[in-house]
Amino acid sequence: xxxxxxxxxxxxxxxxxxxxSYFGFSLPVxxxxxxxxxxxxxxxxxxxxxxxxxxxxxxDPSLLRVIVAHEMIHSYxxxxxxxxxxxxxxxxxxxxxxxxxxxxxxxxxxxxxVPGHPQHVYFSYEDEGEDWLDFCKQNHKKIAAAFxxxxxxxxxxMEKEWLRLSGGQHFGYNRLGYYLGTTLVRDLLExxxxxxxxxxxxxxxxxxxVDRWLRQWG
Amino acid sequence: xxxxxxxxxxxxxxEADTSFQLxxxxxxxxxxFTTYFHSYCKKTEQKLTAAKERYPQDYEN
Numbered sequence: 001x002x003x004x005x006x007x008x009x010x011x012x013x014x015x016x017x018x019x020x021s022y023f024g025f026s027l028p029v030x031x032x033x034x035x036x037x038x039x040x041x042x043x044x045x046x047x048x049x050x051x052x053x054x055x056x057x058x059x060d061p062s063l064l065r066v067i068v069a070h071e072m073i074h075s076y077x078x079x080x081x082x083x084x085x086x087x088x089x090x091x092x093x094x095x096x097x098x099x100x101x102x103x104x105x106x107x108x109x110x111x112x113x114v115p116g117h118p119q120h121v122y123f124s125y126e127d128e129g130e131d132w133l134d135f136c137k138q139n140h141k142k143i144a145a146a147f148x149x150x151x152x153x154x155x156x157x158m159e160k161e162w163l164r165l166s167g168g169q170h171f172g173y174n175r176l177g178y179y180l181g182t183t184l185v186r187d188l189l190e191x192x193x194x195x196x197x198x199x200x201x202x203x204x205x206x207x208x209x210v211d212r213w214l215r216q217w218g
Numbered sequence: 219x220x221x222x223x224x225x226x227x228x229x230x231x232x233e234a235d236t237s238f239q240l241x242x243x244x245x246x247x248x249x250x251f252t253t254y255f256h257s258y259c260k261k262t263e264q265k266l267t268a269a270k271e272r273y274p275q276d277y278e279n
Contacts, residue, residue, distance in 0.1 A: 003279050005225035016219045026219055032250045033223040037269040039259030054225055059279055
């Protein structure tokens, strides 16, 4: 915790500069650093503030850069959606398809902001996770089909099964929604400019887009 | 962007008192812990105790 606390503020400063040069504005919110109870390591709340709990984070500055980039992009994305005139009241936060898109954006763009890591690091924020990504790549169709089937079922806690560390009952691999979301974003960018893709939640039916994207694999 | 680093407070309180009460740290930083306990970590006695037991092994990391 002492080592993480010593390096994390510098990493946040560094990423703050990178974010400003990438997005063209600085974030008018705070980044909170604290000691938590071994729950979530990092998150952004609905006020777009960033939170980092040090007790489980890696001391490796290069890995910290990846998770800080991920959270900072969430905050930038919310700000950009705000600039695009999003009606936050109209967003269904319980719809996992919105979460898929939001996590996909943060994961995809974190690689742009801090390039040079093995691809799996952008998903796991640690050195491990190569087998996880191999599994995703080899089973892409199966994973998409299972997600689609779960969407139709009323008995699945989608957020947990597909996005949380505590999920992953289907295949024995958790957080597969991050892989789906990132692949979705990569595919969207084949047709859309990055700026348009970032404004989608304000201007388009993201849930419908996710459905269409998933259905191409049956 | 502002950085609100509360870890110095945590270390100071932790090191000053062997009967350190985590609650004091939480009460000092409601700007964080209101959100944390509301949406990201349900506050239970079990979690508080488990965390206090785990801190020593992770303290210098």
